[in-house]
Amino acid sequence: MFHFSNIVRTKGDPKILEGGPSLKRPEDQLARALGWFSIGLGVVELFAPRRLTATLGMEGHEPLVRAFGVREILAGIMSLSVDRNAGLWARVGGDGLDAAALLSGLTSDNPKKGNIALALLMVGGIAMLDYRAAQDTKPRRPPREARRKLYPNRSGFPKGLANARSGAKQIAAQATAERS
Amino acid sequence: MKALVWHGKEDIRCDTVTDPEIQDPRDAIIKVTSCAICGSDLHLFHNFIPGMLPGDIMGHETMGEVVEVGSGVDGKLKKGERIVVPFTIICGECDQCKRGNFSVCETTNRKRHLADKVFGHTTAGLFGYTHLTGGYPGGQAEYLRVPYADATHIKVPAGIPDEQLLFLSDIFPTGWQAAVQCDIKPTDTVAIWGCGPVGQMAIRSAILLGANQVIAIDCLPERLSMAEAGGATTINFETESVVGRLNELTEDKGPEKCIDCVGMESHVVSSLPDSLLDRTKQMVMLESDRPHVLREMIYVCRPGGIISVPGVYSGFSDMLPMGAFMNKGLTMRTGQTHVNRWTDDLLRRIEEGEIDPSFVITHTVPLSQGPEMYQVFRDKRDSCVKVVLKP
Numbered sequence: 001m002f003h004f005s006n007i008v009r010t011k012g013d014p015k016i017l018e019g020g021p022s023l024k025r026p027e028d029q030l031a032r033a034l035g036w037f038s039i040g041l042g043v044v045e046l047f048a049p050r051r052l053t054a055t056l057g058m059e060g061h062e063p064l065v066r067a068f069g070v071r072e073i074l075a076g077i078m079s080l081s082v083d084r085n086a087g088l089w090a091r092v093g094g095d096g097l098d099a100a101a102l103l104s105g106l107t108s109d110n111p112k113k114g115n116i117a118l119a120l121l122m123v124g125g126i127a128m129l130d131y132r133a134a135q136d137t138k139p140r141r142p143p144r145e146a147r148r149k150l151y152p153n154r155s156g157f158p159k160g161l162a163n164a165r166s167g168a169k170q171i172a173a174q175a176t177a178e179r180s
Numbered sequence: 181m182k183a184l185v186w187h188g189k190e191d192i193r194c195d196t197v198t199d200p201e202i203q204d205p206r207d208a209i210i211k212v213t214s215c216a217i218c219g220s221d222l223h224l225f226h227n228f229i230p231g232m233l234p235g236d237i238m239g240h241e242t243m244g245e246v247v248e249v250g251s252g253v254d255g256k257l258k259k260g261e262r263i264v265v266p267f268t269i270i271c272g273e274c275d276q277c278k279r280g281n282f283s284v285c286e287t288t289n290r291k292r293h294l295a296d297k298v299f300g301h302t303t304a305g306l307f308g309y310t311h312l313t314g315g316y317p318g319g320q321a322e323y324l325r326v327p328y329a330d331a332t333h334i335k336v337p338a339g340i341p342d343e344q345l346l347f348l349s350d351i352f353p354t355g356w357q358a359a360v361q362c363d364i365k366p367t368d369t370v371a372i373w374g375c376g377p378v379g380q381m382a383i384r385s386a387i388l389l390g391a392n393q394v395i396a397i398d399c400l401p402e403r404l405s406m407a408e409a410g411g412a413t414t415i416n417f418e419t420e421s422v423v424g425r426l427n428e429l430t431e432d433k434g435p436e437k438c439i440d441c442v443g444m445e446s447h448v449v450s451s452l453p454d455s456l457l458d459r460t461k462q463m464v465m466l467e468s469d470r471p472h473v474l475r476e477m478i479y480v481c482r483p484g485g486i487i488s489v490p491g492v493y494s495g496f497s498d499m500l501p502m503g504a505f506m507n508k509g510l511t512m513r514t515g516q517t518h519v520n521r522w523t524d525d526l527l528r529r530i531e532e533g534e535i536d537p538s539f540v541i542t543h544t545v546p547l548s549q550g551p552e553m554y555q556v557f558r559d560k561r562d563s564c565v566k567v568v569l570k571p
Contacts, residue, residue, distance in 0.1 A: 007311045009233050010290065012203050014317055016185060016235055020193040023551050028190075074464070081463050082190065082226050141559045149542075149563035150405035156384050156539035161411050164534070168390035172366045 027136035031084045034133055037126075038076030038091060045069030056119060057112030058105040068098065088134035095127035182571065183321035184550045186236045189227035192551045197237065200317065200325035205252025208329030210244035210263065214342040215319045217241075217550070217557055217567045218350055219376050220443075220492045224309070225554050228444060228468070229494045231294065231310035239308040240267035241349040242319025243342060249329065256330040263333040264348045265319060265326055266519035269305035272331030283516035288328055289314045303516065320550055322571040334523045337531070343538035343568065344530055347381070351566075352537045353522040355381025355441070358490040359389050360522075361513040362437035369393040371426055371435035371480070372412070373473045375403035377566045378490055379441035380540050383410045388535065391437075395429055397422055399447065402563035406540070418449065423480050434482040443491025444469035454499070461498065468495030478505045489514040540566045547571040 045052060046069030049062040071094055078087025099120060106116050142148070157164040185195040200209055218241050223229045243264040249257055257263070270277050271287035288305035289295050294312050295302040305327070308318015316327065326332055336345045355378050362370060370386040372379050375398035386394045387410065396407035399418040407414050415425045426435055448459045454472055461467035477487050478501050487510055505512075529535050542565045545553055553567045 007231055007233060007291070007294065007315070009235055009311075010315060012201070013315075014181075014183065014197040014200055014237060014321075016195050016197050018196040020185075020195045020548075020551070022187065022191055022193055023555065024191055077463055083459070083463070139559070140555070140561065142561055148400070148402045150402055151539075151542075151563075151565070152405050152409050154406050154539040155409045155411070156380070156535055156537065157387075157410075158533045158536050161387070161409075164384075164387050165411065167534070168388050169366065172390040176366075 025136075027133055028084075030129065030133045031079055031088055031137050034091060034126075034130060035076045035079030035084070035087065038072045038079060038087075040076075042069045042072030042074075042076060045072060055112065056102070056105055056116050057110040058116075061101075061105075064101065068094070068101070071097075085134060085137045085139055088130055088137060091130040092127060092134055095123055095130055098123045099127070181322035182547055183237045183317075184239060184547065184569075185234075186224060186232055186238055187234050190225060192225060192238060192554050194548045194551055197321070200323050202248060202250045203325065204327060205250040206328050206330055207250040208246055208253055208257050208326045208333075209248040210242075210265065210324050210326060211247045212242055212244040212319055212322055212324055212571045213262075214244075214346045215239050215242040215321075215547075215569050215571070216346060216349075217320070217553060217569065219378060221308070221554070222558050223444060223492060223494065225558065226445070228462075229310050229312075229492075231312040231315070233311065233315070236311075236315060237308060237317040237321055239318035239320030240306060241346060241351070242307070242324055243336070243346050243349060244319075244324065247323070253330045257333060257335075262336050262338060263326075264336055264345055264523075265307065265324065266332060266334060266348075266353075266523070267307055267309075267350045268332075268516060268519050269307065269314070269316065269327055270331050270520060271328050277331070280518055280521045282518040282520050288332075291315060306516070320547065320569060322547070331520075334520065334527070336527065340530065341538070343541055343544075344536055345527075346568065347377075347537040347540070348519075348523050348526060348530075350517065350519070351377045351540075352381050352526055353519045354378050354490050354517040355383075356385040356522050356526060357515075357517050358382045358439045358441065358488045359385035359391075361488040362386070362439065362486050364389045364391045364437060366390050367392050368437050369395065369430050369435040370437040370439065371395045371397065371477075372407075372439045372441055373397045373477065374441035374443075374491065375400070375407045375412075375414075376441060377540050379403075379439075380406055380410060380565070381537065382439050382441055382490070383407055383412045384535055386437075386439075387411045388529070393429065395426065395435065400560055402542075403565060406565060410539075417447075418451075422476060426480050430482070434480050434485070436482045436485045438477040438481045438485065438487045440473045440477060440487070440489045440491040442473045443489075444471075444493045446470045446472040458498070467498045469493045469497045471497035471500060475499070475501055478508075478510065481508065481510055483508040483510075485510055487512045490517070541568050543567045545569060
């Protein structure tokens with residue numbers, strides 16, 4: 001059976017003797033860690049919502065937890081992709097939703113409100129990391145309005161554009177005449 | 181030797197690796213004098229093309245001087261000769277090579293069992309690309325082993341700078357083949373999506389092949405200015421309606437010939453909802469390519485017209501309007517470039533001063549700066565259009 005994992009490099013090809021510096025920055029590693037964390041948390045929320053709601057004393061909110069799980073997984077996948085910045089901002093927004101949902105359960109009659117307070121503390125910490133990573137991984141593309149170099153003199157035709165056009169037309173006319 | 185090595189997504193490093201050695205009598209080794217970063221290298225940089233392994237050496241636009249030849253090269257190549265290396269590795273002997281279909285050479289893909297499974301049939305081995313095409317070490321390095329070197333080379337004369345010749349390896353014949361595939365007639369309008377290096381070459385090729393009107397589509401001012409310099413009328417897709425402008429420029433008939441020089445990573449912008457959907461599906465691996473340009477070309481092309489696709493696609497594209505494609509009687513021509521089919525003619529055109537492909541170079545840096553230049557090129561920073569690396 002075919003698997004991409006079966007691919008191996010060919011014996012005899014050059015081997016690395018000494019590695020050069022990596023382009024990866026610490027913020028890229030942080031984004032990656034947050035992406036995997038997001039997927040892990042999302043899987044738990046999607047497949048074990050009862051355990052979470054019981055821990056938080058918020059029974060009956062399982063559908064919401066499942067929906068948050070899907071959101072976490074999608075944000076995690078995006079955070080691992082080349083569009084990681086969008087994924088991280090999605091996570092920051094998601095942290096806000098998590099906090100709002102947890103606050104709604106922080107009522108005096110909830111016997112697990114201590115757990116909710118702990119969860120809020122964790123969400124706050126993760127939100128700070130998400131925000132930091134989102135700030136640090138901003139795309140380095142120049143803004144649209146940035147002043148750019150233009151290349152109006154680079155025709156690529158040493159004898160000029162007009163010459164290139166007329167040469168082509170002459171050849172085309174010649175070919176048509178030969179056909180007729 | 182130093183080489184640019186793929187370590188994973190967005191992680192290319194300038195490593196020290198072992199020097200290449202002759203492995204087969206038909207091999208040659210060249211000392212690389214110039215190499216370049218290609219747009220399709222960015223697909224590998226983003227890990228959108230499957231089958232890369234950490235440790236693979238990048239690069240398929242390379243030229244240099246022959247420093248060693250195997251016993252089976254039969255005098256077709258000698259030490260000291262200057263060659264450009266076509267990105268497609270060819271045997272010159274199989275049925276496809278004999279027909280001039282070099283990019284689908286039946287012999288040179290040393291991992292053909294992978295290509296047979298994924299594509300149905302193997303294609304040629306390629307330098308510095310996925311293991312689906314052989315996983316051959318690439319030419320963004322100080323030295324390169326050229327397999328099947330007796331056939332896989334373009335001899336070039338002394339006296340012409342590397343910068344004018346290097347692009348015979350890929351982007352010049354790729355742009356040329358894209359235009360030739362269109363069967364351009366003197367009355368034709370040719371619309372070209374994407375004004376990156378291949379798009380720029382396709383514009384010049386369409387002019388040289390006698391197109392009546394060439395229209396180029398992009399959103400970056402520096403690329404549009406270069407396209408205009410080459411004789412194209414330009415459309416900025418961020419500020420204008422591509423379909424509306426193309427119809428306006430062709431008396432509502434649409435361009436007869438359309439060329440896709442964008443490929444699988446078309447721009448994602450909020451004004452194009454299909455591009456957003458494609459990006460989402462690509463991210464969750466429900467689709468491998470973002471085919472917005474293909475959809476737009478099929479929609480706007482004049483009935484009976486030709487669509488030429490030099491842009492790289494890797495796997496599966498969703499929601500192609502096959503109804504429009506079929507009912508309009510369009511023809512689609514695609515393929516990796518049969519480099520050696522075109523290079524004698526193109527070299528002559530360079531020697532005669534008809535065209536100078538070096539116009540596209542915006543950055544020349546030492547090989548050691550290659551990893552940073554991948555980011556600069558990807559992010560379109562510093563008005564970057566084409567990067568040449570000097571080992």
